[in-house]
Amino acid sequence: MSLYDVKELLEKYKSGTCTPEELKALESWYETWRHPEAEDVEWKEEEELAQELLADFSDYRRRKEALFRTGSSRQTWWRAAAVILPILGIGALLWLSRPGNTDQAKPLLAVSPDNPEGRRFILLPDSSTVVLQKGSSLIYPEKFKGGKREVTLTGEAYFDIHQQKDQPFVIHSGKVVTTVLGTAFNIRAYPEQESVTVTVTRGKVKIEEEKSRKLLGILTPDQQIIYNNDELAETRPVKAMEEVAWVKQGLDFISVPFEEIARQLGDRYQVKISFANPELKNCRIRATFEGTESLEKVLLILCTVRDATYTIDGDEVIISGDGCADEN
DSSP, rough: OOHHHHHHHHHHHHHOOHHHHHHHHHHHHHHHHSSSHHHHHHOOGGHHHHHHHHHHHHHHHHHHHHOOOOOGGHHHHHHHTTHHHHHHHHHHHHHHHHHHHHTTEEEEEEEEESSSOOOOEEETTSSSSEEEEEOOOOEESSSSSTTTTTEEEEEEEEEEEEOOTTSSSSEEEETEEEEEOOOOOEEEEEETEEEEEEEEEEOOOOEEEEETEEEEEEEEETTEEEEEEOOOOEEEEEOOOHTTTGOOOOEEEEEEEEHHHHHHHHHHOEEEEEEGGGGGGGEEEEEEEEEEEHHHHHHHHHHHHTTTTEEEEEEEEESSOOOOOOOO
């Protein structure tokens, strides 16, 4: 494979059209040209181009590996994500190279398994929550820095965004950019589909075209916009909660110990919940949730019922308050 073939493959990779076979060929080329003396590779006048391509692809490999540098508690999850990372890696690289992202922390990658029960609840660094539809992915940083909070979505997700007036939340999803301050909405943006659909359940959302940043519309509750490949945007009224019915996975607690509730919430929102006072674990609670609520809203209701308080630090939650006698 000539260096010019390699250059063409790198361009295809960056544009998202590189096949797994072509990616394998790039990996093989990299290993060969990285040690030219071992394979007696002829550099000659093409050395400058080869060095440029090596640096380009080496940078890709370094960034790909950075996606997996997480705490030991998440190692199993990242091993599972590695199986499908070659498919999603394009989006990760585009996110990394997006202008203005140089001040963001290294990205994480959340993937929802492609099975009927594959919905994944994600707690973002700003306490916003996301429900990923099966087979979808979300790229987001460890910590939001700078003037805005940016993520990249492939597939479908329901967002409940924590309000921060000085730091708007921006979602890149295919051909569309969605900007909000604090609101709840659903985005459907599958690569194989011809349109991107945004539906608002609460608050106000601004929708723009990704490349030109042309304003497509400003949505309020029970409004939906559909933007297709013909660059036509249609805004229409809908019953938003019916449109996002897939998100609902209700929680019905009837005299359930706080400890068991904390375990279920921990699994759902991917957080670790502990009690400052161990006797709180015995407190029995009666509460019902639809499944679209943010973690903070659920915690607020539960803690109000038990006259307790909570704090959130990253993916750790501590609940404080007076305990209850063991009611078992």
